[in-house]
Amino acid sequence: MQPNFTVAEENHIKAIYHLQQLSGKVFTNDLAAALETRPASVTDMLKKLKAKKILHYEPYQGFYLNSEGKKIALGIIRKHRLWEYFLVEKLHFGWDEVHEVAEQLEHINSKKLIDKLDAFLDYPRFDPHGDPIPDSNGKMAAQQQVNLTQLDVNQQAEICAVASQARGLLELLKHSNIGIGTKLEIKRRFGFDQSVEITIKNQQTMMLSHQVAQALFVKII
Amino acid sequence: MQPNFTVAEENHIKAIYHLQQLSGKVFTNDLAAALETRPASVTDMLKKLKAKKILHYEPYQGFYLNSEGKKIALGIIRKHRLWEYFLVEKLHFGWDEVHEVAEQLEHINSKKLIDKLDAFLDYPRFDPHGDPIPDSNGKMAAQQQVNLTQLDVNQQAEICAVASQARGLLELLKHSNIGIGTKLEIKRRFGFDQSVEITIKNQQTMMLSHQVAQALFVKII
DNA sequence: TAAAAAATTTAGATTTGTCTAAATTCATTT
DNA sequence: AAATGAATTTAGACAAATCTAAATTTTTTA
Structure with a gap:
């Protein structure tokens, strides 16, 4: 059973995932900037994520999610993008006004909910910004962009x-x-x-x- | 502008609302039991809600939401019941398995979201348990039950x-x-x-x- | 390669929400 | 009306998530 993560932990995990997609390794200041928080706060969180065994982290040397961590990140991204699709396609939000709400909805914790939402939306493969939506196994289409x-x-x-x-x-x-x-x-x-x-x-x-x-x-x- | 409330505050507000519907006044032990928390924790929260001017509270004398507090409670109940309706009608959850998920969704903070959801669901007046859903002004149908x-x-x-x-x-x-x-x-x-x-x-x-x-x-x- | 600069971590503090144990207040009862 | 017991609050503690300021480590540069 996957351990539970707090909203703050999930936000860090997601941001690390996105940053490590660019260059493989992430550094404290960059993550702090991305999260609009302070480097010292990031360091505190890194220790927690390392203790939960989802992060490679050596002090001063940068860090990155291990495969377990990436799985968790993809689960959060799946939720975020499915909710964005729902907001635009079903509730008729503009594609440029969904982000903040999806940032909240992505932390709702229920596998059943998200899989039923996926089915309700007919298994969309891309969100309204054109980003691919991971399936329930974490697989997603490549961006051909x-x-x-x-x-x-x-x-x-x-x-x-x-x-x-x-x-x-x-x-x-x-x-x-x-x-x-x-x-x-x-x-x-x-x-x-x-x-x-x-x-x-x-x-x-x-x-x-x-x-x-x-x-x-x-x-x- | 309404002040923002934390999830813990919202849970207390909602529980106080339900209890005061029964008897007008609420007491510390009853609220603690309803929230599965301790009386001392309730006392702490009562002070915060009083400071935010949504609660009548005199130590040892019981407490109840004022009209501002009731408005806030109805907003939370509106969200809870609309989400329950969505889960049952659109996602085909059983009526008996929606409560936990709705407990999470009710804390999502976006007036636009909830009003658009309401429209998407075609302004339902009762949730899947038969409870009336407050409209965006806090009015709801009476239960003739x-x-x-x-x-x-x-x-x-x-x-x-x-x-x-x-x-x-x-x-x-x-x-x-x-x-x-x-x-x-x-x-x-x-x-x-x-x-x-x-x-x-x-x-x-x-x-x-x-x-x-x-x-x-x-x-x- | 030693000094300066940049990046990072540590130390110590704060807020929120919770707890236990002790003290206080209120209500009941003899 | 004093005593008992129930309800409530206070005092003090703790974990989570943040912060600032100071210390440390790494990197850059002169």
Whole structure:
């Protein structure tokens, strides 16, 4: 039987998972920044997660979830993404307003609930941001997505995921009429600041900063 | 703006609300028993709720929610019962297995979520146990229900609510094939232990103890 | 490679929610 | 009306999750 984890522990586990996907190993300051907490608080939590045997951790040397820890992280991510799908598809939330609520719902503890929710939603494979939803065994589809910064001029693409959940970004995108499913074409690149000019829906032209372009993942059409 | 309440505070508020519905005033030991906690812990919490101005409380004299407190309690009850309805109607949970999950879901904090859920469920007025669901203003339909202990011999009735959420009771009822909607007739009463003999669905006859009968609410047919 | 800077951990404190044991207050009863 | 007993509160403790400030370790750099 899996031990129970507190909400604080689960939040740390999920954030470690996402960070270690990028580079394999995670460091105290980065995790503290991601969780908007302090490095000292992270250290405290690392000791607890190590004691619960889900984390490789040597003081000063970084840390990462072991396979048990990754399983737990995938369970939380499964819940988060299924709830997001539910909120958008059934309750008609906008895709940009589900994150906060899903952050709460992901901590509800009931395997039966989540498996029945999965069935009710007809086993969706991607959430409203285009991220794959793990199945009840932790398996999920690969993202076949390309970062917008990697496209060539004149290439056409459709946005299928927004990588960052940062509040300001979602506002900017909404203001610019950019969302999941938006079709666009790369018009020009500026080496100076790595910004990019795009046309959306074959009419409106706009500039995106490198930071914004980096957060956008697309399928090439 | 309503202040935020912790999960522990919300659990106390809800339990106080239910107890004060019975007799107007609530006492420390009773609340401790209802929450399966200790009287000293209850006293601590009472001070916090009084400081937040939602509770009338004089040491040693009992306590009760003021109108602000009742509003908050009704908000929690609204969430609990809407989620129960969702679990039974949409996810096909049994009516007797939703309580624990709803106890968690009732603490999710998002007015938008709960109002959208309400709309999605088409504004149900009663939960799967027959209890009325408060609307977004805290109004709810009256229960037109009678306790099974109050029926006369030969009266027929239909079960529409189970008052106690106690685990053992639900098991007993399930075992005995008694649930919401079960039609029954009072056959005999025994003054000795106040037990009652009933026939369900015009065939199976059984005895119910006073404790069980007290937990059952019915509509007279 | 020694000093400075950065990253991390430790030490000690705070808040929340709980507990036990002891003290206090209230109610009952002779 | 004093004594007993029940109910309640107070006092003091603890675990979880956080924090700040100081100490330590690692990394960088001059």
